[in-house]
Amino acid sequence: MITELLPSVEEKEIVLSKSKFKIEDITWNPENHQWAGGTTYENLIKNDLLGTAKRHIPLFFASATSFYSYGVHLPFVLPELVINSWVHNWNKFSSMAFQDILLGDVQESIGGSYYKTKREVVRYGKAIIIGGVGKTAPLSSSIRTPVGRI
Secondary structure, eight states: OOOGGGGGGTTTTEEEETTEEOOOOOOOOOTTTTTOOOOHHHHHHHIIIIIIIOSSEEEEEEEEOOEEETTEEEEOOOOHHHHHHHEEEEEEEHHSOOOOOHHHHHHOOOOOEEEEEEEEEEEEEEEEEEEEEEEEEEEEEOOEETTOOO
């Protein structure tokens, strides 16, 4: 689906915050850009969940990121919000869903120790969303699951 949508945005101008951008090129090849590349849910399950999952995950939010929770957009890059977002999207698109009970275990076992983020305003049509931009220290986990260590 993404490979069908992305070519339609090339050469179009988009506005983020107060800045205008023209998309000139799109790549999936990591040799062309360090952020490019992709994987499948099957590979993530095989290589990370059933293989050697990382205990420390450094996060960098290059664009304003907010999390929709309890009816509002929260501009805070908190471990609980990040994990909830990941699990929600994983369960929505993957063939293997995580059980709801896992979220409680993860929330008790995961945390970040360093945050260097700032807030940015993004105007999207009539909507104004405030999001966090920056990096966090690695999310750390000591939780054990039936499919391995997260």
